[in-house]
Every structure is written in structure tokens, then in C-alpha cells.
Amino acid sequence: MLRLLAAVLSAVFFVSLLPLSVRAGSEKRTVRVGYYTLTNFQEYNSSSQEYRGYSYDYLQAIAQYAGWQYQFVPVTYEEGLKMLEDGELDLMNNVDRTDELTSRLSFSSLASGESSTCLVVSPENSEISYEDFTTLSTLTVGLSYTDSVNNSAFVDYCKDNDCLPKLIYYHDWEHVLQGMKSGEVNSYLMSSLTVSGMRTVARIGVHSYYFATTKGNNDLLQELNVAMNKLKTENPYFEEGLYQKYHSSTGDELTVISESEKEFINSGEDVKVVYDPKWVPLSYTNDKGEFDGALAVIFEKISENTGLRFTYLTCSSEEESLEKFRNGEADVFAGFPYDYTWAAQNSAKITVPFSSLPIFTAIRSGSSGGNRAATVSGDYLRYFSGNILKDSYSFADYSSSEECLKAVLNNQADLALVDSYEMGYYSKRFAYQNVVYKATGTNYSLSAAVSDRADDRLYSILSKAAASIGSETVNQAMENTSLSTKSLSFMDMLYDNQRLMILVFLILGFAAAILLAGFISSWRMKNKNAELKKAANAKSEFLSNMSHDMRTPLNGIIGYTGLARSTSDPAEKEGYLEKIKISGEFLLSLINDTLDISKIESGKFTLNPETVSGSEIIRNAVVPIEISAKEKGVHFLVDTERAPKGYFEVDVINTQKVLLNLLSNAVKFTPEGGTVKLTIEAINPPLDQKNCRVVIEDNGIGMNEEFQKKMFEPFTQEVSSAARNTQGTGLGLSIVKQVVTMMGGTISVNSSQGKGTRFEILLPVKKVEGTKKKETGRPAVDVLFGKHVLLCEDNEMNTEIARKVVESRGLIVSTAENGETGVRKFSDSAVGYYDVILMDLRMPVMDGFTAAEEIRKLERADASSVQILAMSADAYEEDIEKCRRAGMNGHISKPIDNEKMFDALEKACGGKP
Numbered sequence: 074m075l076r077l078l079a080a081v082l083s084a085v086f087f088v089s090l091l092p093l094s095v096r097a098g099s100e101k102r103t104v105r106v107g108y109y110t111l112t113n114f115q116e117y118n119s120s121s122q123e124y125r126g127y128s129y130d131y132l133q134a135i136a137q138y139a140g141w142q143y144q145f146v147p148v149t150y151e152e153g154l155k156m157l158e159d160g161e162l163d164l165m166n167n168v169d170r171t172d173e174l175t176s177r178l179s180f181s182s183l184a185s186g187e188s189s190t191c192l193v194v195s196p197e198n199s200e201i202s203y204e205d206f207t208t209l210s211t212l213t214v215g216l217s218y219t220d221s222v223n224n225s226a227f228v229d230y231c232k233d234n235d236c237l238p239k240l241i242y243y244h245d246w247e248h249v250l251q252g253m254k255s256g257e258v259n260s261y262l263m264s265s266l267t268v269s270g271m272r273t274v275a276r277i278g279v280h281s282y283y284f285a286t287t288k289g290n291n292d293l294l295q296e297l298n299v300a301m302n303k304l305k306t307e308n309p310y311f312e313e314g315l316y317q318k319y320h321s322s323t324g325d326e327l328t329v330i331s332e333s334e335k336e337f338i339n340s341g342e343d344v345k346v347v348y349d350p351k352w353v354p355l356s357y358t359n360d361k362g363e364f365d366g367a368l369a370v371i372f373e374k375i376s377e378n379t380g381l382r383f384t385y386l387t388c389s390s391e392e393e394s395l396e397k398f399r400n401g402e403a404d405v406f407a408g409f410p411y412d413y414t415w416a417a418q419n420s421a422k423i424t425v426p427f428s429s430l431p432i433f434t435a436i437r438s439g440s441s442g443g444n445r446a447a448t449v450s451g452d453y454l455r456y457f458s459g460n461i462l463k464d465s466y467s468f469a470d471y472s473s474s475e476e477c478l479k480a481v482l483n484n485q486a487d488l489a490l491v492d493s494y495e496m497g498y499y500s501k502r503f504a505y506q507n508v509v510y511k512a513t514g515t516n517y518s519l520s521a522a523v524s525d526r527a528d529d530r531l532y533s534i535l536s537k538a539a540a541s542i543g544s545e546t547v548n549q550a551m552e553n554t555s556l557s558t559k560s561l562s563f564m565d566m567l568y569d570n571q572r573l574m575i576l577v578f579l580i581l582g583f584a585a586a587i588l589l590a591g592f593i594s595s596w597r598m599k600n601k602n603a604e605l606k607k608a609a610n611a612k613s614e615f616l617s618n619m620s621h622d623m624r625t626p627l628n629g630i631i632g633y634t635g636l637a638r639s640t641s642d643p644a645e646k647e648g649y650l651e652k653i654k655i656s657g658e659f660l661l662s663l664i665n666d667t668l669d670i671s672k673i674e675s676g677k678f679t680l681n682p683e684t685v686s687g688s689e690i691i692r693n694a695v696v697p698i699e700i701s702a703k704e705k706g707v708h709f710l711v712d713t714e715r716a717p718k719g720y721f722e723v724d725v726i727n728t729q730k731v732l733l734n735l736l737s738n739a740v741k742f743t744p745e746g747g748t749v750k751l752t753i754e755a756i757n758p759p760l761d762q763k764n765c766r767v768v769i770e771d772n773g774i775g776m777n778e779e780f781q782k783k784m785f786e787p788f789t790q791e792v793s794s795a796a797r798n799t800q801g802t803g804l805g806l807s808i809v810k811q812v813v814t815m816m817g818g819t820i821s822v823n824s825s826q827g828k829g830t831r832f833e834i835l836l837p838v839k840k841v842e843g844t845k846k847k848e849t850g851r852p853a854v855d856v857l858f859g860k861h862v863l864l865c866e867d868n869e870m871n872t873e874i875a876r877k878v879v880e881s882r883g884l885i886v887s888t889a890e891n892g893e894t895g896v897r898k899f900s901d902s903a904v905g906y907y908d909v910i911l912m913d914l915r916m917p918v919m920d921g922f923t924a925a926e927e928i929r930k931l932e933r934a935d936a937s938s939v940q941i942l943a944m945s946a947d948a949y950e951e952d953i954e955k956c957r958r959a960g961m962n963g964h965i966s967k968p969i970d971n972e973k974m975f976d977a978l979e980k981a982c983g984g985k986p
Contacts, residue, residue: 101142102140102141102293103141104163105161105162105164106143106145106146106164106165107146107148107152107153107157108145108146109147109148109152109153111128111167113127115127115128115166127266127315127318127319128185130319131166131312131315135304138304139296140296141296146162153165154174157178158177158287158288159287162287163286163290164284164285164297165285165286166185166285167185167266167282168180168282168283169280169282169283170283177288179285179289179294180284181284181285181297183301183302183305184281185282185283185301186281187279187281187282188265188266189264189277189278190264190276190277191262191263191265191275191277192275193271193274194212194260194274195253195259195271196271196272198259201260202274202330202331204234204274206234208331209238209274209275210237212238212259213257213259214227214239214240214241214258214260214261215241215257215258215262216241216249216262217245217246217248218243218244223262224242226277226278227262227277230275230277230278241257260274284301330379330534331533333530334534336530337534338379343382344382344383344404345383345386345403346364346383346385346403346404347395347397347403347405347406347407348364348368348369348385348408349391349394349452350387350391351390351449351472351473351474351475352391352473352474353366354367354494354497355367355368355408355494356368356407356408358387362387368408368550369407370550371427371546371547374542375539378538378542379537381531381534381538383405390472391449391451395419398522399420401524404523404527404531405522405523405531405535406419406421406521406522407521408521409519410453410517411426411519412517415456415457416522419522420525421524422522422524423522423523424521424522424523424532424535424536424538424539426519426520427519427547429517429519430493430519431492431493431512431513431516432454432491432516432517433493433496433510434490434513435488435489435490435491435499436487436488436509436511437508438509440487443488444466444467445466445467445486446466446467446469446487447468447469447471447476447478447486448470448489448490449472449476450470450472451470453517454492455468474491477489477491478499478505481508482508491510496510520539521535521539523535637650680724680815680816681724681726682723682839684721684722684841685725686720686721687720687753690728691711694729694732694733694736698736698737698740702749705740705743705745706745707740707745707746707748708746708747708748709750710750710751711750712750712752712753713752716755716765717765720841721838721839722839723816728816730808731809734806734808735769736749736751738805739771739830742771742774743772744773748772749769749770749771750768750769751767751768751769752767752769752770753765753766759837761835763819763836763837764836764837767834767836768833768834770830770831772828774827775824775827775828775830776822776826781822784822785807786807818835819835820832820835821833856982857883857884857975857978857979857982858884859883859884860885860909860978861884861885861887861906861907861908862909863886863889863898863899863907864876864879865889865894865895865910865913865916866889866911867891867913867916872888878969879911879974884978891916891917891918892916892919892923893919895910895912895924895928896928896931899939900931905934905935907939908940909939909940909941909942909978909981910928910939910940910942911942911944912925912944913944913945914943914956915945921959922955922959925959925960925961928960940981940982941960941962942963942964942977943963943965944965944967944969946968952964963981
């Protein structure tokens with residue numbers, strides 16, 4: 074644990090990097106290995122038939138040096154020793170080289186690892202400190218008669234330290250565990266190799282273990298010794314790395330505090346901490362003047378685990394922080410190199426390391442090299458660089474790693490040294506796109522330092538806390554802060570997400586091209602040659618407005634997607650997903666509004682009157698506004714006392730769209746504490762056949778006179794400081810105006826800046842006899858449950874979404890990737906098996922129109938009656954009519970609105986009229 078943590082990475086990747094077998098070109102020796110299972114040491118997963126563990130990795134490394142292959146023989150430890158002695162096995166690991174066993178077996182010349190006997194307690198036991206002999210004396214220890222050597226060693230350990238716990242002996246190891254489970258004992262002895270899941274409170278001796286083979290098997294023993302010697306020569310930290318990989322803790326452990334240490338924590342004094350203020354993303358001073366970065370997260374965790382209170386001293390440079398630490402103004406330095414020489418030079422005592430930092434050289438792209446190195450003044454890497462760059466380099470000091478990188482880019486230096494987390498951060502910045510990073514093969518470890526002037530108890534507490542922090546906590550802190558440190562500029566975002574941004578802009582361009590084509594086509598039908606110049610201006614204005622308005626929600630979708638991927642907090646992730654949904658809905662509303670404008674101007678927009686009560690129309694418009702007004706703190710009043718009563722024939726959806734647009738604008742542009750009022754009244758006698766007046770008024774920011782002259786034109790938005798922070802498409806009022814006109818009504822406005830706005834709509838509404846209401850809610854019995862649906866869709870993403878949504882109501886879904894497959898699946902099914910067919914229109918091989926026609930032509934009883942619903946982004950009236958002509962029964966627009974789709978499915982299945 075006291076060596077460089079680089080050993081972890083070495084061990085993980087070493088097996089794949091080993092040299093070619095020394096037995097290359099000859100037949101591999103098959104070695105029979107006694108393989109007994111031991112957690113993290115030798116494991117076997119019977120379901121996946123995979124081996125893993127410290128010993129397994131060690132064996133694989135030896136095999137590549139010795140040219141061996143293995144036959145793993147499952148045994149118990151005792152069985153393995155007997156079979157090894159009898160020549161039925163060739164090799165076994167973790168064997169103690171005792172005098173008794175040496176007389177029966179041969180051993181490797183080098184040890185294959187070390188283990189110790191540990192006294193352990195449950196991880197929840199917070200009363201026992203590590204080697205605190207006062208608390209150790211309170212334990213009741215379970216011992217097994219079968220482990221006499223370790224029992225004797227433990228008794229001697231207790232005598233040497235004047236520690237007298239209660240000892241209870243059991244017949245065997247299994248009974249010791251039963252005693253622990255029943256509470257008869259609260260601690261027991263176990264090997265450090267199997268200590269996972271328990272907390273160690275004492276270690277009793279360390280001993281080496283070896284590979285053992287059959288006595289006289291000299292050829293194998295010689296190959297084994299040669300391979301182990303080469304392995305340890307070329308990678309001295311191999312065993313240590315394996316130990317870190319398989320036996321070190323990944324999760325946080327309990328930091329146990331002694332009574333003396335508790336007195337220090339409760340003394341009331343804060344611990345003063347300094348840090349490197351420019352070491353982005355590990356530690357830095359943020360825009361609020363606060364300690365930030367991965368180390369800030371780790372120290373917050375230490376504070377939670379120990380109760381220590383930290384006060385962070387802000388300095389302008391690392392040199393200033395080190396000076397305050399050396400002269401005793403600060404007690405702790407966060408993020409200190411695990412180097413005893415560096416610690417002595419800075420009057421520090423260092424904790425165990427909690428992270429390893431690989432070092433990289435940063436050079437300018439296309440550079441031919443050089444010997445000018447940029448380093449941070451007073452930084453450890455400046456001191457450490459002699460181990461990497463040797464004496465042939467000249468050094469120039471800068472204030473931060475960022476300044477060093479700028480020096481490289483400006484040709485003031487040939488290279489700079491950065492750690493892996495700095496590399497990850499700066500490689501995402503557009504400004505440093507011309508910097509190339511190369512691994513040096515050198516690492517250094519990171520710890521915390523306590524001033525040698527500070528109380529020894531502080532060092533003891535911080536050392537325990539550093540040792541207790543699991544690798545998962547450290548890695549998560551490092552990765553999250555490396556991803557989220559400071560906000561990326563728009564150019565940084567483009568640079569770091571090049572493929573995604575290219576795809577987004579292609580989609581944007583495609584969508585804009587489609588909308589533009591519809592807009593221009595509609596315009597040309599009405600204006601011909603005399604308006605060509607105006608069309609060019611309209612095209613330019615359209616693209617400018619669409620580009621601006623679509624970029625806002627797209628940026629939100631991309632930005633919040635990145636944030637959602639980078640966080641592990643479920644609540645925070647849910648918040649980002651909700652914002653992505655809002656941005657997506659806004660983008661969809663923009664496209665829908667644009668399509669409405671196009672349909673209106675091309676004369677394809679139609680009204681669809683239906684019978685509904687006046688109170689229901691009002692209620693459906695008022696409810697969502699009440700919610701938004703309450704959230705903003707705006708008073709919302711509704712006066713319908715003189716409104717027309719009864720049932721009317723109106724276009725419900727478009728009437729509600731008009732009301733919601735004007736009411737939501739009123740709330741949007743009215744500050745907190747203001748008032749919005751909706752008044753609906755009958756006009757009796759009618760005024761020019763208009764018998765209903767709707768007034769929407771507010772005391773908000775109002776509109777200037779210039780804007781009021783063009784407010785009903787498409788893409789028109791007021792430019793003012795008061796309206797700057799609101800979001801909109803600039804299409805809503807234009808749609809309101811034209812829909813009201815199509816209904817035979819009029820709309821007028823009266824507004825003054827700073828006083829408010831009043832809209833008045835006069836409409837002719839046709840009163841009818843009847844009591845028909847729009848149905849709401851679901852039937853008591855779900856008519857969809859168990860129904861069979863054939864989903865014809867070529868896009869995998871659309872298929873997945875539609876399938877999940879449909880199956881959520883208990884429908885049984887079959888899929889077809891094109892129209893031809895859909896026709897075949899329907900034809901091969903039993904008569905009446907499919908209740909509904911959901912048909913995409915644009916598919917390869919055979920499109921949805923043709924597929925529907927082919928199904929209707931089939932000579933089977935249900936060919937003419939099965940319900941076929943188009944499911945497509947083609948939502949123009951002519952597209953819907955084309956679906957009807959092809960034999961389809963309905964149309965569902967994409968993106969899918971779940972509620973509308975289920976309404977269509979219920980209608981198709983007979984659950985709704």
C-alpha cells in the first residue's frame with residue numbers, strides 16, 4: 074500500500090502486455106492446477122464458466138512467460154495438498170512453506186504473495202478502533218481449534234500489548250461463524266485474503282505463501298522459477314497491483330475515532346486547509362471564491378465521516394498555499410504528493426494515498442520537439458520532472474498548468490507536464506485542440522498532508538479517513554468534476570461532441586429544408602411572378618427565425634443530456650430529463666406552429682366543429698393557466714357569469730388553442746404580484762352576427778406602439794429588456810389572428826408599456842340542442858388489455874418507443890420492419906388474431922399505403938374489417954386523406970402523444986364511439 078499506486082494499473086493491463094512465450098514454436102506444457110475457491114483469490118462462475126481472482130491472474134502471467142496452458146482441477150485445500158503430493162496435480166498456489174510441507178512438496182524460489190492474520194469485526198461496529206488496545210480488550214473473540222498456529226500468535230500478540238479480550242474456542246471454522254451470527258462472539262480471526270465484507274481492527278503477523286509442486290518435478294519447477302523471476306524483474310509492482318485490484322476496498326469504510334480523537338474533534342476549532350487554487354479540475358477556486366473540484370468533494374466526504382470541520386484558506390497560487398502550510402498558518406494541504414522527501418521539504422506528514430495520477434507530456438501538434446519545458450512554479454511536478462525529463466531540458470516557470478499549455482501553443486515552450494485529469498479537462502476545450510498528449514509511463518500518488526506543527530490527533534484522524542475512502546468514491550469525484558468543471562463554451566461543446574453536433578445540424582437542416590419547401594410552395598401558389606422578390610426576402614427571414622428559434626431548445630436538449638449522463642444523483646438526473654422533455658415539447662410546438670402557418674396560407678387549414686358545452690371549453694383552457702399563474706405568483710381571475718350557457722358547435726381544439734395562447738402570454742409578461750383576468754360574456758343583441766365576447770387583460774409590461782402594428786405577422790417578437798428573458802416562437806399571435814378570422818370573428822388589442830394589455834375577441838357561436846360531451850378518462854374495464862397489435866415500422870428507435878408505450882396498457886405487440894413483412898405476418902396469422910395494425914407510411918421494400926391496400930385485397934374474413942391506423946410524421950390533411958383512400962381507419966401523428974394514441978386505439982377496439 075505504501076508503494077506507488079501505479080501498480081494497480083500495471084497489474085490490470087500487464088497480462089495483455091507480456092512478451093511472447095519462451096516456449097514459442099514448441100508444444101505447450103499442460104499444467105494441472107489445484108483450484109480451490111477463495112473469494113477474490115481464486116473464483117469460478119459456473120454459469121458463465123469464467124475464472125477470476127488474484128491467483129488466476131498470476132497464473133495467466135506465468136503462463137505467458139513459461140509457455141504453459143492449464144487444466145484447472147476443482148479441489149478443497151486439503152485435497153489439493155494430498156493430490157499434489159501423490160502426483161495427481163502439478164501446481165497449487167497459496168501454500169505455506171513450513172518445515173513439514175517442505176519435506177513433502179517442492180516450492181517456488183520466490184513467494185507469490187503475502188497474507189496476514191486479521192482480527193475482524195462487523196462493518197457496523199463503530200466502537201472498536203484499529204489497534205486501540207483499550208477497546209480491543211472489550212471484544213469476545215471466536216477461535217477455531219483447527220487453527221492452532223494463528224491462535225498462538227494471537228495470544229502472544231495480546232500479551233505483548235497488554236490486551237485481554239475474552240476468548241471462546243470452537244470445534245471448527247463453521248462453528249466460529251455460527252457464533253458470530255448468533256452474537257455469542259463479536260470478532261474472530263481470518264486471513265487477509267478473505268477479509269472482504271468485514272472490518273479489520275488488528276493484524277497479527279505477516280507471512281509469505283508460495284506455489285507448490287510435486288516433489289521431484291524439477292523441469293516444471295525450473296520453468297516456474299524462471300517465469301516468476303522475469304515477471305518480478307520487468308514489473309516489480311505486479312503483486313502489489315494484483316492485491317490492490319482484488320483485495321483493496323472499493324466502497325467507503327467506517328472511520329473509527331478514539332476517545333482522545335473525539336476530544337480533539339469536539340474542541341470547537343476548525344481545521345485550516347489550503348489547496349492549489351489553479352489545479353483544474355482537481356482543486357481550484359471557483360467564481361464564488363470557494364474551494365471546488367474533486368478534492369473539495371473528497372474533503373467534504375472526510376468531514377462527513379469524521380466530524381472534522383474545515384475552513385478553506387484561499388490563496389492566489391500554489392506557492393502561497395505551500396508557504397502558509399509550512400509556516401503553520403494552515404493545518405492541512407489538500408492534494409499533496411505521496412513523496413516523503415517532498416513532505417520533509419514542506420514540513421509535512423502525509424497520509425496513505427487515495428489516488429494515482431499518470432503523467433503526460435503536452436506538445437504542440439506538428440511540433441518537431443525541443444528541450445524547453447513549461448512547469449508550474451513551486452509545483453511538485455516541477456520538482457518531480459527531473460525523473461521524467463532528465464537534465465537535458467531547460468525549465469520556465471508559469472502560474473498554472475493552463476498557462477503552461479498556452480506557452481506550448483504560443484511556441485514559448487516545447488512541452489508541458491500535466492496529469493491525467495488535467496489532460497481529460499483541457500482535451501475538451503476548443504482553445505487547446507492543437508495540443509497532443511503522450512503518456513510518460515510515470516505516475517505519482519496523491520494523499521493529504523498534515524503540518525508537523527499540528528496536533529498529532531489530527532494526523533491520526535486524517536490518516537484513518539484517507540484509508541477509509543473507497544476507490545469508487547475517489548473515482549466518482551474525479552470523473553464527475555472532470556466532466557462538469559466550469560461551464561463549457563459553445564465552441565467547447567461543439568468540439569467535444571463533434572459527431573453529435575454534426576448529426577443535430579443535419580437534422581436541423583433537413584427539418585428546415587422541409588419546412589422551407591412547404592412555405593415557399595404555399596407562397597408561390599398565391600403570388601406567382603409579381604412576388605418573387607418578396608419570396609426571397611421571406612425565405613431569408615424564415616431561415617433566420619427558424620435557425621434562432623430551433624437552436625434554443627436544441628441547445629437545451631444537448632446540454633441537459635450531457636449533464637444527465639455525467640451525474641449519478643437520481644433526483645438531479647430526473648430534473649435534467651424533465652428539462653429535456655420541456656425543450657423537446659417546445660421544439661415540437663415550433664414545428665407544429667410552422668406547419669399550421671403553412672397550412673393556413675396554402676388554404677389547407679380546416680375547422681372541425683363538434684358539439685360541446687361552453688363550460689367545458691372554458692374549464693380546459695383555465696386549468697393549466699391557473700397552475701402556471703400560481704407558480705409565478707400572478708393573480709388569475711375568471712368572470713363567466715354572463716357567458717353563453719348551453720351547448721355549442723365549435724372547433725374545440727382551435728378555440729382552446731386561441732385562449733391558451735393569449736392567456737399564457739398574459740401570464741408570461743405579467744410580473745409576480747400582477748393580475749390576469751379572463752372575461753367571457755354573451756352579446757345580446759348580436760353585433761354583426763357575433764354573439765360572444767372574450768376579453769383577456771393584464772397589468773403586465775405591455776407592448777410598444779411599433780410592435781402592435783406588426784404583432785400578428787409570423788415570427789414577430791417584441792425586442793425589449795423586459796421581454797428579453799421570455800421564450801416563444803413568434804408564431805402564436807399570427808395563428809390566433811388567422812384562426813379567429815376563419816371562425817368569422819375579430820380580434821383587437823389595446824396596450825401601453827408599463828400598464829398592461831387588453832385583447833378583445835368577438836366570435837359568432839352556434840348554439841345547439843343536446844347534451845353530448847367529450848369523453849374524458851378511461852373506461853372502467855380497459856378495452857385494450859390483451860388486444861393484439863401488429864406494428865409495422867422500419868426505424869428501430871421508433872419501434873422501441875412505440876412498442877414500450879403500447880405494451881404499457883397490456884397490449885400484445887408483434888413487429889414488422891417493412892410493409893411487405895407486415896402483409897405476410899397478417900396473412901399468416903389466424904383470422905381475427907390481430908385487432909389493430911399500426912402502419913408507418915414511409916418504409917423500404919413496401920410503403921405503408923401499398924401495404925394497407927394489399928391487406929384489404931386479401932381473401933380472408935378479417936381483411937376488410939381489421940383496424941389499420943397510420944402512424945407517421947406526415948400530418949397534412951392531404952396525407953390523412955391519402956391514408957383513408959388506401960383503406961386505413963385513422964391517423965396518429967409523430968412524435969407520438971401517448972394520450973392521443975390510446976384514444977385512437979380505444980376507438981379502433983370499440984371502447985370509444
